[in-house]
Amino acid sequence: MSSTRHQILVFRELPEDQLARLQAAHDVTVANPRVAAQRDAFFAALPQTQALIGSSYPITDALLDEAPQLQVISSISVGVDNYPLASLRERGIALCHTPGVLTETTADTIFALLMATSRRIPELAMYVRSGQWQRNIGKDLFGWDVHGKTLGILGMGRIGMALARRAALGFGMRVLYNNRSVVPESELGALAGQVHYVARDALLREADFVVSVVPSTPETKHLLGAEAFAMMKPSAIVINGSRGAIVDEDALLHALDTDQIRAAGLDVFATEPLPVESPLRTHAKVVALPHIGSATHETRHAMAEMATSNLLQVLAGEQPAGRFDLSQA
Numbered sequence: 306m307s308s309t310r311h312q313i314l315v316f317r318e319l320p321e322d323q324l325a326r327l328q329a330a331h332d333v334t335v336a337n338p339r340v341a342a343q344r345d346a347f348f349a350a351l352p353q354t355q356a357l358i359g360s361s362y363p364i365t366d367a368l369l370d371e372a373p374q375l376q377v378i379s380s381i382s383v384g385v386d387n388y389p390l391a392s393l394r395e396r397g398i399a400l401c402h403t404p405g406v407l408t409e410t411t412a413d414t415i416f417a418l419l420m421a422t423s424r425r426i427p428e429l430a431m432y433v434r435s436g437q438w439q440r441n442i443g444k445d446l447f448g449w450d451v452h453g454k455t456l457g458i459l460g461m462g463r464i465g466m467a468l469a470r471r472a473a474l475g476f477g478m479r480v481l482y483n484n485r486s487v488v489p490e491s492e493l494g495a496l497a498g499q500v501h502y503v504a505r506d507a508l509l510r511e512a513d514f515v516v517s518v519v520p521s522t523p524e525t526k527h528l529l530g531a532e533a534f535a536m537m538k539p540s541a542i543v544i545n546g547s548r549g550a551i552v553d554e555d556a557l558l559h560a561l562d563t564d565q566i567r568a569a570g571l572d573v574f575a576t577e578p579l580p581v582e583s584p585l586r587t588h589a590k591v592v593a594l595p596h597i598g599s600a601t602h603e604t605r606h607a608m609a610e611m612a613t614s615n616l617l618q619v620l621a622g623e624q625p626a627g628r629f630d631l632s633q634a
């Protein structure tokens with residue numbers, strides 16, 4: 306390990322034990338630019354900063370200009386859409402993220418959202434809580450089966466595969482997926498023969514549940530827009546578990562209001578936190594969550610631990626498991 310002490314700027318809360326690991330080896334400033342009282346301290350620290358660790362804050366070119374000594378950004382997330390990838394590559398700044406440690410938890414959340422939307426769980430829990438349950442419910446409040454239906458996964462990566470396992474092996478669902486490339490049978494493990502690659506349009510036409518787990522990139526922006534909703538079954542339920550930019554929210558509202566699709570379960574939004582005035586917040590056909598894919602005690606700690614290790618390893622001249630490959634950026 307190198308003994309040089311570097312200047313680290315922590316821009317989102319880190320668990321005490323992980324902060325202590327950083328402080329043992331380096332000089333650490335903690336300042337969250339989203340908190341008004343800490344914003345000045347964040348920008349004041351940038352010129353000296355050699356390593357950034359945090360998440361959920363857009364790191365722009367202008368911000369990188371303020372941080373000429375920056376060597377590494379360690380994101381406490383798997384998604385890297387908050388970072389200017391090509392600029393990082395050009396400036397020789399390493400980027401790290403946290404793939405894997407959040408996969409199962411995020412798949413749990415997305416599957417819970419799918420179940421909650423199809424079986425109308427939040428609506429019916431509120432029905433009980435508000436005292437409306439005075440006699441047996443009628444079919445106006447029935448939901449729709451999940452088991453045995455067709456799940457369409459856009460983005461058969463780590464989380465997509467974890468979802469497919471739940472669906473195919475646990476719920477007897479037919480699983481279709483679309484990626485830019487077909488996943489080799491040898492990489493499917495227990496899913497071999499259980500999932501089927503199809504063209505995106507075929508997936509949109511056939512799926513009862515269309516789930517987005519693709520990363521947010523220029524190519525995936527509004528992947529689910531008016532044209533996609535028009536192809537879906539009127540009974541289709543759309544679940545967005547990746548990033549708000551994948552769904553054209555105006556087109557989604559139109560599809561819901563005109564019964565082009567049945568419902569939507571959303572963990573992520575174009576603007577987060579979801580603006581209070583957004584019609585998606587209170588829409589009767591929408592189950593909305595506050596971006597909680599990985600939000601369990603265990604997983605958020607594992608992410609912080611991996612991000613801390615990633616950062617320490619880069620500063621020590623090592624190659625961490627979570628180094629993001631910027632060569633294609």
Ligand SMILES: NC(=O)C1=CN([C@@H]2O[C@H](COP(=O)(O)OP(=O)(O)OC[C@H]3O[C@@H](n4cnc5c(N)ncnc54)[C@H](OP(=O)(O)O)[C@@H]3O)[C@@H](O)[C@H]2O)C=CC1
Pocket residue numbers: 383384385404405407408411459460461462463464465483484485486487518519520521522524525546547548572573596597598599
């Ligand atoms: N809601 C939440 O809290 C969370 C959200 N996420 C989001 O989930 C995303 C996925 O995470 P993870 O599964 O670990 O990532 P992976 O990189 O393992 O999987 C992404 C998949 O998307 C596919 N893909 C990429 N671009 C396209 C495209 N243009 N069209 C079709 N498929 C595409 C890739 O396959 P191929 O390259 O063959 O196209 C790959 O299979 C993250 O980027 C993040 O945005 C992650 C964690 C928590």
Ligand SMILES: O=CC(=O)O
Pocket residue numbers: 381382383384385407598599
């Ligand atoms: O949205 C969460 C992530 O890790 O990416």
